[in-house]
Amino acid sequence: MAEKTETQKIEREYIIPLRKEWAKVPRYKRAKKAIKAIRKFLVRHMKIYDRDLKKIKIDKYLNEEIWFRGIKKPPAKIKIKAIKEGEIVKAELAEMPKELEFKKKKEEKLKQKVGKVIEKRKEERKEEKEDKEVEEKKEASKDLEMKLEKEISKQEKQIKQQQSKALKSKAQVKQRKALEK
Numbered sequence: 001m002a003e004k005t006e007t008q009k010i011e012r013e014y015i016i017p018l019r020k021e022w023a024k025v026p027r028y029k030r031a032k033k034a035i036k037a038i039r040k041f042l043v044r045h046m047k048i049y050d051r052d053l054k055k056i057k058i059d060k061y062l063n064e065e066i067w068f069r070g071i072k073k074p075p076a077k078i079k080i081k082a083i084k085e086g087e088i089v090k091a092e093l094a095e096m097p098k099e100l101e102f103k104k105k106k107e108e109k110l111k112q113k114v115g116k117v118i119e120k121r122k123e124e125r126k127e128e129k130e131d132k133e134v135e136e137k138k139e140a141s142k143d144l145e146m147k148l149e150k151e152i153s154k155q156e157k158q159i160k161q162q163q164s165k166a167l168k169s170k171a172q173v174k175q176r177k178a179l180e181k
Contacts, residue, residue, distance in 0.1 A: 010084040013094050016041050019076040027072040034066050034074040038091060042082055046089045059092035061100050 021037035022030040039056045042048075048055055066074050079094040096104065 008084075010046070011081065012046070012084075013079065013081050014041070014045065015077055015079045017077045018074060022074055029071070031067050031071040031074045035063065038062075038066075038078070038080070042089050042091055046082055046084050048087065048089065055088050057088060057090045059090065061096065061104060062091055062093045064100070065093055065097070 016038055018034045018037050022033045025033045035058065036053075038058065039053045042056050043051050043053060062078075062080060065078065069075075080091050081094040083090045083092075093100070
């Protein structure tokens, strides 16, 4: 039988020393090296067995905090919260500065507004599609009615023609009988 593997969610907080790593590279590469150091630290401590750095996802706000003072002067250490879901580890700031909290709340509100606007547009599109379908059905029914009316009028004309032919033929038969007498 196939066994269901439940993904365990492991959550840990770390204070990562970055100065040792970024001090090894030139000034213009320090922030990049700090990001790489965070990834290596998390791979080692969150037990990623194949040591794949692509399995570490760094939060947008953590990245902004590293790059806040520019590429030449990243922070010496940083406190993060790492969440492991299956094989993927998500790293985010453990303690957000007030500026970033405000920015994060603002972006969440914006996302909610955008989501509402998108939902409204979807509903409007559905309504428009339904209206178009109703209009198309009305047009199709009108077309059918016109075709039926044309066919009925053609059939009526044919019936009148046949009746007039029949009357003419009866009149001719009477005339022949009258002539024969």
